[in-house]
Structure formats: structure tokens, C-alpha cells
Amino acid sequence: MSTTATTTMPTVDISSWSEVIRRYAAHANPYREFERTARFAEEAIAALGHEDIRAVLDFKRRGGPGGRLLLTGGAVDPDLMPTTESTEDIEDGKGTYYSEFTLIMLGKLLGEPFSYSQERNGAMIHNVRPAKRNETNISSDSSAIILDLHNENIYHPVQPDYLMLSGLRRDPGGVAKTLVIGSDEVLPLLSAEDVATLGEFRFRTSVDYNFGNSDAARGNGPQIRVLFGDPASPMIAYDDEYIAGTDPQAQAALDRLRAILHERMFEVELGPGEILLLDNLKTVHGRTAFKARYDGTDRWLQRLLVTRDLRRAEMLLGQTERTVTWNYEPGKFYGYVEYR
16 A cells, blocks of 8 residues: 555534534434434524535535545544444444534535445444455455445446545554545646546446355446536546456556545544534545454444435436335446446
8 A cells, every 4th residue: 555644635624513412412312213313413503594504515515625625523422332233333422413413414425425325234334443354355345455445336327426424433453544535636636638537437347246246356347437417527437456457558548547636645533522523526535454352342434325316316226215126237327337
């Protein structure tokens, strides 16, 4: 892994939310009653003042440097239970759900929380902590390997617009860090020729096994562009593990992009009450490798995916549910990604 730098980034204090969160979060278990919790989250938002939420709305409307925003001062769950591999223990026994409720409020401000039926059994709130069975797998629950830079599900017809990571407990060894870098930070470092090449349909990315791909090898899935959208501030579709160029010139441009990403990526360490908002189409992220202890003190994050418009799933897949189901079919066209 290349050398990384610790970054300063736009930071907003949301400690003014704490009283409202404590008041409303006790009304429902977000794991068992998500829709009810989401309604209380809407009430909680209405109880805040415009200044309390302005920075998040600005991030939604205009984005931010590097496609990210760090929130601090979030409500912290008192007497947080030990970090555990048991999902049921968390969902039924966490005691308070301030961190989950805060994520759902943010999801409602940015769009709508959603999930995939094939990921974590469709769970909305993802508890990210080391799991022995996944130590060396390409998974957010891995620990012994680096989680390479990527966007979430760039191959999916319904990609997340936003990804949120909430810190509950730091890695006691101080080694585990989230890695981030935005497309705007990379663009000035690329040649005009490489920018043009990366903006063409000359790349293929694989599709994860979860979504029905029987052979999730590098470059055997849909044909994509790596850079797209506004040429002055492009969106990015990237995955260290899965993307390949379809010709030597495209692969060379991709290799140069990868080198820049790894030379310039930043480290972020999230602690209790800190939440990182990422524009999933403007930012790639990953995680350093670390040594898990499995003694209740390990790093613990929570994750939520957000779409700006749930109707995208209805338009492209004919689905109206918050949990999306889709299986990869080579050759099928979904309106803006060519699966061929």
C-alpha cells in the first residue's frame, strides 16, 4: 500500500441534534421497525432548526471538497455493548439506537435509505466490525487485508448516491483507518489524454457473486466509463479489484489513475459521534488492514446507503420497495449502463 496522508476536510458539529435524537430514538427499534423509525426520524428533522441541517442540505445540493463531509458531535450511545460478531445481539440488545437513528435522519435529509436483498439479508443498517470468517475476504468485515479503493456497487442499475459511515468504537491498535479520495482531487493530476480515455466505454467491471454473477473475475462484467458527467467535475466509477481496460491504451490510463489514487488517498479515523458522508459517485473509499482482537474492543462502524430517488428502482427494475432485488444478466440494458 502506498503512503497515505491524514486529511483535513469540511467538518460540521451536529451536537445541537443530540437532545432531539435522544427524545425520538427511543420510540422504535430501527432493525425491527424500520419504517416506523423512519417516520420518527422525519419528525425529529422537523423539530430541528434550519441552521441545524443547513450544512447537510448544502452538501446534497452542491457537494463538497473531495465529495465528503465529516460530522462531529453526534449523539453517542451510553454504555455501548462490546463489539460482537453477532448481528442478533446488536439488533436486539444494543439498548439505545442513537447512532442508527442519526444515520436514518441523515438519510432522510439526503434522499431515502435503501438496501439490497442480496447484501446482509437486506439489512438497512450495516454493522461493520471484524468477523473471523471474513478476515481475508474482500468484505467490509475483513481485517487482515486492505479493503481496496472502490465505489459501492458501480455495476448495479441502482447505485447508492451516498454512503454514510458512523463511528461507534475506534480500533484499539490505532491502525484501522478509512481511506478516501475524490474525483476532483484526482482530475488535475491526470493528462488530458487519460481523462478522455477514462471517459469512454473502454472498461469492464465485474459483478459481485451476490448479484448472480457466477464468475466474478476482473473485467468480465458490464462495459462502463470510469469518468462521466460534468467534465470539469466528473463522477467516477472505480474498483481496484474488478475493473480492467478493454484495450492496452485504456488499461494504461487505468493503471496511471490507480497509481494516483493510491499515492494521494487520505486516512480518516472515525470515533464515537463522528459520521463521514461520502458522495458515492464522486468519491472512492477503502480501509487499511489491521489486527482484530475479537475481545469486544474491536473497531465498530455503522453504514447506511442512500439513494436520492427511490423511483429509480421502479423506473429501471419495476420495483417499489426500499430493498432492491436485481440479478446480473449479461446483454441487458438498463438505461444508462451498457450491460453487453
